[in-house]
Amino acid sequence: MTSEKYSNDGSTEEGKVHVEDPVAPVPHYPGDSKNDIKDELKGLEADAGSLDEEELEESIRLVPKIVRELVSMDDDPTLPTVTFRYFVLSTFFVALGAVISQISWFRTTSASYSMFFVQIVSYWLGNLMARTLPSKDVNLYFIKFNLNPAPFSIKEHVLITLAASAGATSNLGEIIVSVKDIFYNQRMNPIAAIFLMWSTIWMGYSFAAIGRSFLLYDPDLIWPSALMQTALFRTLRGEGQSLDISRKQIRVFWAVLIGVFFWSFLPEYAFPFTSSLAVLCWFAPRNDTVKFISSGFGGMGFMNFTLDWSNVTSSIMVSPWWTQVIGFTAFVLSVWVLVPIAHFTGIWNGKAFPIMSNRLFLANGTRYPFLELTDKSGHLDETKFEELGNVYMSTYNLWGIFFGYATFLSAFVQIFLFGRQKIWSTLQHLRQKKQHSFKDRLNVLMSEYEEVPLWWYVLLFVACFVTMIVLIFTQDLYLPWWTYVIGVLLGAMTVVPMGFIYAVSAYQVSTGTWNELIYGYMAPGTHPVGSLVYRVVAGQCWYRAQSILQDQKIGHYMKVSPRATFLSQIWGNIIGVPINYAVIRWVIDTKRPYLDGSKVDPLGQWSGQAPQSYLNQGIQYGLIGPTRLFQDAIYGPLRWGFLLGVVAPVVMYLLHKRFPKAKFNLWHSTIFFSNMENFYGNVSTGPLSSFIGGFFCMYYFFRYKHSTWVKYNYLIGAAADTGLSLAILGIFIFFGSAKIIVMPSWWGNDPVSVEKCYGSGN
Numbered sequence: 001m002t003s004e005k006y007s008n009d010g011s012t013e014e015g016k017v018h019v020e021d022p023v024a025p026v027p028h029y030p031g032d033s034k035n036d037i038k039d040e041l042k043g044l045e046a047d048a049g050s051l052d053e054e055e056l057e058e059s060i061r062l063v064p065k066i067v068r069e070l071v072s073m074d075d076d077p078t079l080p081t082v083t084f085r086y087f088v089l090s091t092f093f094v095a096l097g098a099v100i101s102q103i104s105w106f107r108t109t110s111a112s113y114s115m116f117f118v119q120i121v122s123y124w125l126g127n128l129m130a131r132t133l134p135s136k137d138v139n140l141y142f143i144k145f146n147l148n149p150a151p152f153s154i155k156e157h158v159l160i161t162l163a164a165s166a167g168a169t170s171n172l173g174e175i176i177v178s179v180k181d182i183f184y185n186q187r188m189n190p191i192a193a194i195f196l197m198w199s200t201i202w203m204g205y206s207f208a209a210i211g212r213s214f215l216l217y218d219p220d221l222i223w224p225s226a227l228m229q230t231a232l233f234r235t236l237r238g239e240g241q242s243l244d245i246s247r248k249q250i251r252v253f254w255a256v257l258i259g260v261f262f263w264s265f266l267p268e269y270a271f272p273f274t275s276s277l278a279v280l281c282w283f284a285p286r287n288d289t290v291k292f293i294s295s296g297f298g299g300m301g302f303m304n305f306t307l308d309w310s311n312v313t314s315s316i317m318v319s320p321w322w323t324q325v326i327g328f329t330a331f332v333l334s335v336w337v338l339v340p341i342a343h344f345t346g347i348w349n350g351k352a353f354p355i356m357s358n359r360l361f362l363a364n365g366t367r368y369p370f371l372e373l374t375d376k377s378g379h380l381d382e383t384k385f386e387e388l389g390n391v392y393m394s395t396y397n398l399w400g401i402f403f404g405y406a407t408f409l410s411a412f413v414q415i416f417l418f419g420r421q422k423i424w425s426t427l428q429h430l431r432q433k434k435q436h437s438f439k440d441r442l443n444v445l446m447s448e449y450e451e452v453p454l455w456w457y458v459l460l461f462v463a464c465f466v467t468m469i470v471l472i473f474t475q476d477l478y479l480p481w482w483t484y485v486i487g488v489l490l491g492a493m494t495v496v497p498m499g500f501i502y503a504v505s506a507y508q509v510s511t512g513t514w515n516e517l518i519y520g521y522m523a524p525g526t527h528p529v530g531s532l533v534y535r536v537v538a539g540q541c542w543y544r545a546q547s548i549l550q551d552q553k554i555g556h557y558m559k560v561s562p563r564a565t566f567l568s569q570i571w572g573n574i575i576g577v578p579i580n581y582a583v584i585r586w587v588i589d590t591k592r593p594y595l596d597g598s599k600v601d602p603l604g605q606w607s608g609q610a611p612q613s614y615l616n617q618g619i620q621y622g623l624i625g626p627t628r629l630f631q632d633a634i635y636g637p638l639r640w641g642f643l644l645g646v647v648a649p650v651v652m653y654l655l656h657k658r659f660p661k662a663k664f665n666l667w668h669s670t671i672f673f674s675n676m677e678n679f680y681g682n683v684s685t686g687p688l689s690s691f692i693g694g695f696f697c698m699y700y701f702f703r704y705k706h707s708t709w710v711k712y713n714y715l716i717g718a719a720a721d722t723g724l725s726l727a728i729l730g731i732f733i734f735f736g737s738a739k740i741i742v743m744p745s746w747w748g749n750d751p752v753s754v755e756k757c758y759g760s761g762n
Contacts, residue, residue: 062440063219069710070231075445075559079153082564084145085129086156090163091575093118097168098576102583105170105610114725116718118164123236126152154237158558159568162551166569167576172536173197174584178611180529181588182595192475195467197577200536203464204544209457211495214423215549219440221503224318226553231714233558252712253719260309260723267308269731271748275308276685281757291757296685298356300335304685309724311686314717316694322666323505324694330675331687342395349634350395356681360391370619378527380623390632391620396681402641403676404513409645410670411509415497417653418665449561478527479534483519487534491541498542499549501670509674515539516621524625531622532614
């Protein structure tokens with residue numbers, strides 16, 4: 001296979017072998033040659049005689065080639081799943097992650113909690129427990145279980161990771177609890193706060209029922225991020241390949257992990273010069289124009305490279321090549337074309353405010369004093385607003401809002417034009433009431449397991465909806481109840497189109513700008529917390545639905561019972577949310593002066609920049625409202641973003657129909673607009689290096705070294721991310737927790753500019 005060249009449409013030049021090439025928004029997978037399928041039939045039995053060889057061959061052919069290369073086509077339904085080991089390890093990893101993630105939310109720099117770390121360490125601990133625990137039955141009257149029923153199974157391993165993925169994170173409900181307490185001294189009742197966080201998360205989980213039939217079972221929707229984790233599960237256990245290959249993969253995995261771990265101490269701590277190589281500054285270090293153009297920290301990042309994996313990440317090994325091309329094109333247009341035009345010409349007030357800043361300003365260019373706008377009840381003080389005047393932002397932020405408006409509408413038009421046939425086909429399956437209507441090998445295997453009944457999702461939705469209504473009327477959330485209903489409806493509408501994009505591209509479209517705008521028009525002049533509650537509700541519906549669907553796709557690939565997967569995700573939240581709240585209380589009670597701005601943290605860590613940022617947005621859209629905000633002529637062009645969001649995908653669709661070989665279907669307007677919406681003002685050093693890395697990973701190796709790509713692409717990405725996460729965690733523990741150890745200044749850690757971009761003032 002390595003000798004064949006793979007074209008962009010997924011077929012070889014010889015036209016005989018077809019593989020899934022991650023380049024098309026709605027990929028099509030023609031049948032493979034019989035010889036290829038025969039190789040994959042080895043070792044498989046036709047479901048105890050239920051399928052003959054021809055039917056088995058056809059069911060495998062329906063699975064995309066890339067999935068067959070990374071996912072087992074066999075299953076052992078007798079493997080243990082929910083065991084004593086599962087509960088012990090899932091509780092441990094959820095609790096650990098909930099603490100780390102929640103603390104990180106308040107800090108300026110922090111250590112991420114990698115699911116790859118959970119996968120690796122839980123594998124060790126699970127096997128350790130299987131070797132050491134006695135095989136003893138325990139009777140607690142209400143439940144009976146065995147401490148060590150069988151060897152540690154891969155399905156236990158998967159469920160532990162899925163529980164951690166669900167519960168070992170911070171959650172959007174923290175925004176409401178923290179902003180109310182820090183800035184308005186309104187402490188929510190602990191029980192109410194916990195139920196608020198549970199309700200906002202599980203509302204999104206219930207919405208997964210909307211997208212499940214459309215996004216989960218269709219074999220063409222591969223969910224690249226789910227494939228990556230699946231590859232690591234199988235590599236750790238050496239499944240589906242020879243012992244020699246498995247050992248080599250493990251050696252490569254550990255070599256990359258250890259290498260990235262030790263290397264990351266350089267850009268992240270000891271040698272930050274390597275994090276942003278501003279090449280142009282080396283030739284003219286004291287030129288202001290060169291600094292603006294070349295710097296990756298607050299500049300354009302032109303011809304700027306990075307050796308810091310945190311600025312690249314495994315996204316270059318997960319996101320399809322066509323997605324990366326779109327993203328880099330948007331970056332070039334936004335940062336390398338529009339930014340210098342606005343900066344050097346002053347177009348659209350380009351010189352009035354710092355163009356690479358995401359703050360809001362008074363007309364004179366000073367920072368806008370938001371907190372002065374609220375009266376004692378927390379509503380808009382119109383007299384003060386008239387005195388201060390309208391809020392202003394950089395031109396960079398203005399076109400970010402413009403493309404944010406285009407993004408949301410484009411998603412719906414895009415999926416109607418390019419994905420309506422696939423969605424209609426799924427609807428036809430649903431009309432026939434076929435639970436497992438797709439006949440590919442994986443769906444055939446999963447048909448042996450009981451599906452999650454719809455009433456589970458309905459019950460979860462009703463419980464969350466009623467809980468939120470009660471909280472709105474009893475806990476001073478400042479949200480008109482009818483806006484909550486609208487937020488839920490709009491969130492439900494978002495699940496399928498946004499999920500469809502993520503399932504084929506691994507790109508998550510942001511909906512925050514649209515949600516804030518909608519609420520601002522519905523309830524202007526209300527308390528900023530009301531705007532944040534709406535944002536959490538409308539956003540959580542989509543983000544959590546995507547999260548649960550991706551994890552369910554992992555369960556689908558690993559042949560884990562859907563009910564066990566679903567309950568494992570709920571279990572993760574049951575454990576994680578109370579711990580999230582306890583950490584929030586500890587941080588606010590001990591760091592309040594730093595978080596509310598009354599004191600400055602001398603270490604610059606407990607800045608509370610996340611809650612401050614959300615407060616600013618709540619004031620901007622909820623308190624002031626878009627009507628007042630847009631009364632200035634500078635905001636007038638933003639409204640054209642809505643029209644662009646509708647027209648652009650239509651144009652691409654017509655061009656694709658007129659010139660089908662030109663691949664206009666690959667130019668996904670929603671992904672392009674969403675990338676144009678991204679803010680690179682703080683760090684712009686990663687995109688160029690990421691694009692180069694993505695070219696080798698997802699284009700060159702995929703097409704010309706495909707067998708090598710299959711064995712190592714996802715594996716190396718997981719190893720590198722894990723090494724980085726462990727390094728950041730180590731830096732946090734050893735140099736930034738009990739005793740702060742600051743790296744001494746030296747040539748590679750210049751206190752003025754680590755990039756050597758000084759400008760004329762230095």
